[in-house]
Amino acid sequence: MAPSISMIHSNPLDILDFVVNKGHGVKGLADLGLKTLPHQYIQPPQERFDHTSNEEPNEDSIPVIDLSNSDDPKVAKAVCDAAQKWGFFQIINHGVPIHVLENVKDATHKFFELPAEEKKKYSKEQSGTNNVRFGTSFTPEAEKALEWKDYLSLFFVSDDEAASLWPAICRNEALEYIRSSETVVKRLLKILMNGLNVKDIDSTKESILMGSKRINLNYYPKCPNPELTVGVGRHSDVSTLTILLQDDIGGLYVRNTKTMKWVHVPPVNGSLVINVGDALQIMSNGKYKSVEHRVTANGNDNRISVPIFVNPRPSDIIGPLVEMVESGEKPIYKHVLYKDYVKHFFRKAHDGKATIDFAKV
Numbered sequence: 001m002a003p004s005i006s007m008i009h010s011n012p013l014d015i016l017d018f019v020v021n022k023g024h025g026v027k028g029l030a031d032l033g034l035k036t037l038p039h040q041y042i043q044p045p046q047e048r049f050d051h052t053s054n055e056e057p058n059e060d061s062i063p064v065i066d067l068s069n070s071d072d073p074k075v076a077k078a079v080c081d082a083a084q085k086w087g088f089f090q091i092i093n094h095g096v097p098i099h100v101l102e103n104v105k106d107a108t109h110k111f112f113e114l115p116a117e118e119k120k121k122y123s124k125e126q127s128g129t130n131n132v133r134f135g136t137s138f139t140p141e142a143e144k145a146l147e148w149k150d151y152l153s154l155f156f157v158s159d160d161e162a163a164s165l166w167p168a169i170c171r172n173e174a175l176e177y178i179r180s181s182e183t184v185v186k187r188l189l190k191i192l193m194n195g196l197n198v199k200d201i202d203s204t205k206e207s208i209l210m211g212s213k214r215i216n217l218n219y220y221p222k223c224p225n226p227e228l229t230v231g232v233g234r235h236s237d238v239s240t241l242t243i244l245l246q247d248d249i250g251g252l253y254v255r256n257t258k259t260m261k262w263v264h265v266p267p268v269n270g271s272l273v274i275n276v277g278d279a280l281q282i283m284s285n286g287k288y289k290s291v292e293h294r295v296t297a298n299g300n301d302n303r304i305s306v307p308i309f310v311n312p313r314p315s316d317i318i319g320p321l322v323e324m325v326e327s328g329e330k331p332i333y334k335h336v337l338y339k340d341y342v343k344h345f346f347r348k349a350h351d352g353k354a355t356i357d358f359a360k361v
């Protein structure tokens, strides 16, 4: 029997079963026409977003950098300055064709419109691999309060593996977005490495900087009580760099590490949001910042975003780059197996910047 709203409200266990086990996700809940937020999603007051006091008035927002002339030293300076000050920036004229971005956004909507039984085939239990995972919230088993988000996470191994494992409805669009962003990723990493006095990106460095990629399709359905919950809780990414495509709804906020206030990342048509992840903070010995960010839930619209996490390979050992140490800097991070770092991140609820303590000396 299809569950009704009253059945779901009267038995708290049914929510988890419906959303997590049966694969309906929060989209399934939203589609039922829920009028109030189930208690499992109510975040503690300090994690909710209070628009009246949390947001920085007249804030100096994260930079929007025009990459049309990326050989211009001013562009390189703007990228390195933003990676140090904000850990976030947006790029325009980045070379990724607009139709590729539009196609992956459309494909994201199409995937989440599939029936629950179809999406469930890509869950951890049914996909049979960690490289393809349809899920909800972040780590439901470890979270005190759930997050109002469903996702499909695809770890890229090869085109052949993607052809056999990724959902056909979004596979080509996701692959095309990964392929077309490769050039800009390399350009940005070259600029950022230059800023650390690393002149040569040999094959070992290339592996550590961008040896693996994961693409997530995130879906944040319209929420009945957005003020009581979050889309994504406070976290920093564990990537080297994240290339994020967001739609025109808004809701991504970044911590200003000086004032500790939250700064909105406004949607800019055709732009990509770039952020430094923990792996690059560690490799740069803290020079580039992997900054806390979060996503609000929205009471009026469904929102999607599509991050590509550019990472070291799971088998890489990451630590401050040799060039940082040779320059006389005292390492503030130790060397860790990247896979152990990522597992540590995935096994706990979102907890702001706490993951990086795993690698602190």
Ligand SMILES: COc1cc(/C=C/C(=O)SCCNC(=O)CCNC(=O)[C@H](O)C(C)(C)COP(=O)(O)OP(=O)(O)OC[C@H]2O[C@@H](n3cnc4c(N)ncnc43)[C@H](O)[C@@H]2OP(=O)(O)O)ccc1O
Residues within 6 Å of the ligand: 124, 130, 131, 133, 137, 138, 151, 153, 155, 212, 213, 214, 216, 232, 235, 237, 238, 239, 277, 309, 311, 312, 313, 314, 338, 339, 340, 342, 343, 346, 347
């Ligand atoms: C989902 O909402 C999110 C996600 C994020 C993500 C931000 C990022 O920065 S993602 C970039 C992560 N980096 C990589 O994926 C590249 C390196 N990959 C690896 O090291 C490995 O592939 C691995 C992820 C560690 C998995 O390796 P495997 O050998 O398969 O390890 P297991 O021991 O089987 O799994 C360990 C443990 O990891 C968790 N897990 C694995 N994959 C995912 C996934 N796609 N999503 C969530 N959790 C995952 C899981 O706990 C596994 O244990 P299980 O018992 O549950 O299987 C930011 C914000 C968000 O809201």
Ligand SMILES: O=C(O)CCC(=O)C(=O)O
Residues within 6 Å of the ligand: 216, 218, 232, 237, 244, 246, 251, 252, 293, 294, 295, 304, 305, 307
């Ligand atoms: O949806 C967004 O804008 C950001 C999502 C995010 O931070 C993530 O997936 O790591």
Ligand SMILES: [Fe+2]
Residues within 6 Å of the ligand: 235, 236, 237, 293
């Ligand atoms: Fe993130």
